Amino acid sequence: MNSFRFIHTADIHLDSPMRGLSDDVPGVAERLRLATREALTALVDAAIERAVDFVVIAGDVYDGDWRDYQTGVFFVRQMHRLNSAAIPVYLIHGNHDAQNQMTRSLSLPDNVHVFSHEHAETRAIDELGVALHGMSYARQKTTDNLVPGYPAPTPGAFNIGLLHTGLGGLGGHENYAPCGLDELTAKGYDYWALGHVHGAEVLAEHPHVVFSGNLQGRSIRETGAKSAYEVIVEDGRVAELRAIHCDVARWQHTEVDVSNADDFNDVTAAMRVAIETGVEAADGRLLAIRLRLTGTTALHDRLVAAPEQLLAEARAAAAGLGGTPVYVEKVRLATAPALDAATRRARQDALGELQRLLDDARNDADIREMIEKDVRKLAERLPHEIRTDADDALLRAAIDGDTAALIDGAGDYLLSRLAADEDAS
Secondary structure: OOOEEEEEEOOOOEOOOOOOOOOOOHHHHHHHHOHHHHHHHHHHHHHHHOOOOEEEEEOOOEOOOOOOOHHHHHHHHHHHHHHHOOOOEEEEOOOOOOHHHOOOOOOOOOOEEEOOOOOOEEEEEOOOOEEEEEOOOOOOOOOOOOHHHOOOOOOOOEEEEEEEOOOOOHHHOOOOOOOOHHHHHOOOOOEEEEEOOOOOEEEEOOOEEEEOOOOOOOOOOOOOOOEEEEEEEEOOEEEEEEEEEOOOEEEEEEEEEOOOOOOHHHHHHHHHHHHHHHHHHOOOOEEEEEEEEEEEEOOHHHHHOOHHHHHHHHHHHHHOOOOOOEEEEEEEEEEEEOOOHHHHHOOOOHHHHHHHHHHHHHHOHHHHHHHHHHHHHHHHOOOHHHHHHOOOHHHHHHHHOOHHHHHHHHHHHHHHHHHHHHHHO
16 A cells, blocks of 8 residues: 555634734734634645645635635635645535535635535545545534444545544534544544544544644634644554644733732733743744733732733733734733732721622622623623623623622622722822
8 A cells, every 4th residue: 555645634714703802903913813814825835845645624614604705715726726736635514614604605626625515425546545535514503423424444445534523522612413432433444534623632543533623723712833734644554643833823821920919010020921931832923812810919909900001011011022923812810809808898998888798799699689680681682702702701700690700700890999999099
């Protein structure tokens, strides 16, 4: 059996809107918006430079229907580059670019084969002794197990299965095209090229069952290096998997301990150190970072009262580094006040009165029910995308109906504002 190499990628989500961006840092934000295109370009560059024999894409080339044809034009242009290098492409569509999700289409070059959404099919590369099996999604919410309908392995060939699957809800993803790992390894294929789960993972070897992960992180939920795999096959067996890092921007979530900070300048300095460390880990790529301040500190009230200043200080610190561009997405607070609730409750002033009111709200079922009812009405009016993707703690508590967390969070904010105003006066 011949030796050969191919690239396995998935979840490109071309032109997907980056979540968590603002126009406060316009140059960096614009580059992040183009990151999925640059990542695909880097993948095609790698395929040509390494002279791979073919490329497989295991679903979600697109993020849904296009706003305009330029998204499709860009993808077609990249496929033409592979065609000029005589590199075939085999792809399936997943939940985001399923048949019923797309109303626009463009003709692809002859080197690209899109597997049918009506039934699983096989494509052979006779000169390499390779058989590829795959099936595209007909509809977004594909909840049927597709594996039983995949063809039997081709005798004497290296068999590759392309499948877009949640594999039991792995990584918290929707369990589309559900199946089990044992079912895949028993199918008789040599390599399963999986998509849908955005974290790269080799679930089994010989036969290999592999999620390549997505090509470019798109939000703080998709941190760390993102890549595709170059798969080296020798004498009919997978000899090596090589990660190809195509991402042009890295998302990072970093905790910053400010328990030893004496003033705001110390907090800013701690954030600057965290950003510098993040830049080193980004390996020359644009860094998109969220900072989470932790620790018990007497500065807690001042920090809670100054979220905009904290973000501005962090972004100013990032701008002063030079070199690798940095986008500070958010600064989150998880600090604790030096004064505990019991101490505040004993005070005979506005702070003490507010603390006692909050304690009553926590312990009174009627008050909690009233708050929950009012908040639920407000949450139901929010747009679907906000209810789905909200990561602000208070907003998330309101959407999820977590009244206790909502009271705690809102109370902490109000108490801190009062304390900060008192300190300033």
